[in-house]
Amino acid sequence: MYYRHGGAGNINQYNQFSDCSVNLRLEASQTADQPLEISDFHAIKTEYPFDYNARFKSEDKFLDSLLEVGWRTAKLCAVETYMDCPYYERLQYIGDTRIQGLVSIFNSGDDRLLRQAISQFDQSRMSEGLTLSRYPTNYDQQIPPFSLWWIGMVNDYWMYRGDKSFVGSMMPGIRQVLFFFEQYQFKDGSLGEMPYWNFTDWSNHKGWVFGVPPNGQKGNSSLLDLQLLWALQLASNLETSIGIPEIGKHYALEAQQLASNIKVKYWAPDKGLFADEDAKQLFSQHANVLAILTGLVEGKEAQLVMEKILSDTSLAQTTIYFRYYQMLALKKVGFADRYLDQLSIWKTHLNNGLTTWAEISDTQTTRSDCHAWGASPNIELFRIVLGIESNAPGFSSVRIAPALGKLQNAGGTIPHPNGNLTVSYRKIREKLSIAIKLPENVEGDFIWQDKTYVLKPGAVNNFVL
Template sequence: MKPTFPFACLGLLLCWSASSPEIRAAASPSTVIAAAGAAEPKTAIRNTRPIAAFPAVRTAAPDSGLLTATWETRWARDGESSPYDFGVYHFRRSFDLAARPETFVINITADNRYRLFVNGTPACWGSARGDLRSWYYETVDIAPLLHAGRNTLAVQVWNGGELKPQAQVSFMSGLLVQGNTEAESAVNTPGEWKVFRNEAIAPTPVSYVGFFEQIDGSRYPWGWEQPGYDDSSWHAVRAEGEGIPFGHSIYGGYQRALVPRQIPLMEETPLRIPQIRRSEGLARVSDFISGCDPLQIPARTTCSILLDQTFLTNAYPELILSGGKGATVRLAYGEALFDSHKQKGNRNEIDGRTIELTHYDIVRPDGAEGRLYRPVWFRTYRYIQLDITTTGDPLTIEDLYGRFTGYPFTERGSFSCDDPGLAKIWEVGWRTARLCAMETYFDCPYYEQLQYVGDTRIQALISLYVSGDDRLMRQAIRAFDLSRSPEGITASRYPNLQMQYIPPFSLYWINMVHDYWMHRDDEAFVRQFLPGIRSVLEWYVGQIDPATGMLRSRMPHWSFVDWVRAWWVPERPGCPPEGEKAGSSIITLNLSSAMRDGAELLARFGDRAGAARYDSIGRQLAATTYEQCWDEQRGMLHDYIGSPTFSQHANIMGILTDAIPAEQQQEVFNRIDSDTTISQATFYYRFYLTRALKKTGLADRYSSMLQPWYDMIDMGLSTFAENPEPTRSDCHAWSSSPNYDFLATILGVEPDAPGFASVRIEPHPGHLNRISGVVPHPQGDIRVELRRTQPGNRNSGGRNSTVSGHGGLRGEVTLPGTLTGRFVWNGREIALSPGLNNINI
């Protein structure tokens, strides 16, 4: 039996032979509950049928002529419907080839999104999200999927219309295909392309992420992507506007300015669901999620089945059904289950807990055999609940599985030590970072899927240290630069349909450009952002109150800093305290930090006058803040001039900017670390808490300050949450900062010069007696293996342990290529040379 396909209508061939069932290499022993009401799952080794992998499609470079002149093609669309409303469209183009070509390169894009099939096989999907000034197109070589004779390109295009995601910028529905050379011109749009609007898919609105789907199988054009499909009733496409690369419009202007895709194609990896946790309404539930034992649901039955992926994931669910005409199948997706008080609690527990019905798809089968249903966009879930009602026709669930998707990061970096708890934090943190990275970084995959500056700065550093891949970071820096308002500041999140401004995030964008400059030798890329850096800093100069010498109170927009509970005011959530005429010391010091990073960049690129000006302003802001906000009795900075409140945040920034004199910084850090009466940094701002920890020479404490991450793991979280409980999002990569700090703080690997031209390695093992790791570098991998010569005395052992004294270190440091550096330990330095360096200090 071979399934046929709606949603994305994948023309894959699934392996239906049961003669040699396999256990997937990546799978661990799985857990199945066949009966409702079982308290704990029973462990069983399951045979699982393999899921077909999609063939890899080669990416290519666009022909140089397509970068400098208007394309021969025009955008194609359905002329029978509004191009601005919700719509799912199928486009087809059949053509003949005398022989299979060695290469056949096409450039393809669509508005909003598309998925390309070549002779029924999935080839690629896009377009990578940008905006109308940077509308990305993919360039792919589809020759491996072609053959001599008749060939068919089929493209599903969808437009969310008024329901499109917040992150999805759009002009109007359309498809654009341009052959790379004359040899591929037969597939250019509009040409002989045909189009059909699919009325079988109706949207269900979901805030931020756009829509989920209701699919009527009886109205679906099954097999539309296959070469033999009869499209004689389809109509010719309507030509709309020219394809124009950015920088080359003259008279008419741009609909969308075309730019080559800057990032790789996304990953799609088969992913089986290992556990059935409970069921209701059925006497027996077979192990259908293995693909080997279809589930029979009798006619006139109402039932519910709860599936557990056992960890949070982003995946395209693929549901294969037979029969069941007139049935309704709802797939509800949840990060967690909720108790009767709407609390999540331990994420592993299911008793007395239900799934929240906010994110769900509905499938209404047409009764045929082997229909495969897949949504047009991925879903985020740990739990999937199937709620099924059949009428007069029994329904068979042949299979249900996922295809994990995300930015194709490779885990080149690594960290290990003699405390196994840190390995679990690394695993969960990297999963969190991966789920928050697609064509842009995400704040969270389940709720918003928006790229925020504050999140992205931390996410980008994690990417550099664990994968070494800087392409998504470059995309983000460029996107935020494009988002700048006429005032001069960046948007808080971009791409984005609705402009939102968080001025402190503009400062983190400057810090982020500086981060990139320190880690990558790419000055041409960095130089282009100097005008944006100046515009952000000048906006802030205009916000300085001459009466106080600090930022003024009630600056425009949303001055978010952190999700501190005490700062939760409905009109200004997350904004630090300020007075009627006294602005925030925290944001003033954030500005001081950005002024100095900006000044360093301007000086490097020849603007010495601008650099001197911003450096001077930044230092003056720090000095004035200390002068006016320092409380001698409490020994820390107020949140604003004369405020009754104090926070870790103000003093973190006071340390990082040297507003607090160097000789006081360690004492101040100790004070804010122990005083629980002041506002505490949440998971997000603990990234900056760690920066202050390192600056004060106390970084050996870091490995014993990870209790909040252990707490999340103990609560069954498989990714790190946005906030301490109760939290909205279970997956927020700003909480994955340990994946950076295990390497940059514990292992101590950091750039010692711009462009990572040299390295400084200053380890801070804390309670650990053995540490090792790998840090990707542009020239290769930096490898560090160290052990204490005199094991430290742990005061308690386990999570909260500390170690007394530094002792000595032995081990090896290997530097790639021509990289040099220095090793720092307990006040001593060793010069590091390329290759193997023996450490005995």
């Protein structure tokens, strides 16, 4: 910012050199014999040219506000790259970008910034194989778990966009990332002492230090082991589909060994939960969310774990960022109908006057008032509530399983690579009236009350169930 003083009675100018968001505060001032006059105030808005091509409609107006604020936050955090926030670092971080990219896919359909981000993180890899946590940047930073989330980003792109050639070009980078982690694994598969900043979430619970979970640096941390496990599972599937199947088998065996060890090392039978560390003294929502997502617990056992995640306030709590993964776990155990009851963090932000989502859950202590990693409802209102999910690489097949909760009516449209995909649901007494239009050449299934109905591509599919 620069300031030019025009002298008494003349014009004084303030200009900002670089793009950033601002909080404007006007304070009363006392002058001598002449009034203070503000002759002009204006701002130039700079952002990536995303168009909002989705539509969501229900009787709950709060959900409209949720989408509006989320989309505003997402747009303010996207210029020539994604960025974590428009005021502080203004850098493209992997953890943030994974969520931002899916917001772009579900709300806009424009995947160019996501595709670029995946490539840039691949280009950021150091000689030891690890990606940087953020890139482009002239100040290197390493967050090893973010390199594992990058593998998740590649898998997301595979499922929603396909493009075998592009995704295949990322496989050497994925192998290098996993090779980096192999150097720090014990014989049983668990990670030992890890270098760099092993940030996972901004929890301030006992044992967490500046975003690093218990044992996150010295080893025998369930959260780091579980993140590695998930990455191995995804990499195995990618190798089998478009890479080298033998490498896929190797990753599958590594994942199997690690999964078995995690169950022995961290499961606490007396609590019915996975602990954060091998002493089994500290527990978090995070570890148990990841245990569900990696399939370590399934069926009724997974539901019992999720019940404790939701009710046990002694656990380290996920923040607005990691709630993205918690909601994925909620859906996986069959509790998707509870999603609309899990939005208290976002309601608090709105009640406290925020018009974008903050960096952390606590609006009183947050540093950044605009962080797009909190915009996950812009994904999940479509993916969980309307139930629209990719069921095959490239979104070539869809699985539609709505979870309306208390809503009586809901519907909407998302941009699909083959055209718009539209759904409409209306509860009539004990029945549900359904209308679904798939794009051409897109197969799909509709799931309701544990029954599956085949959908016709390119046509309106009507049901009353």
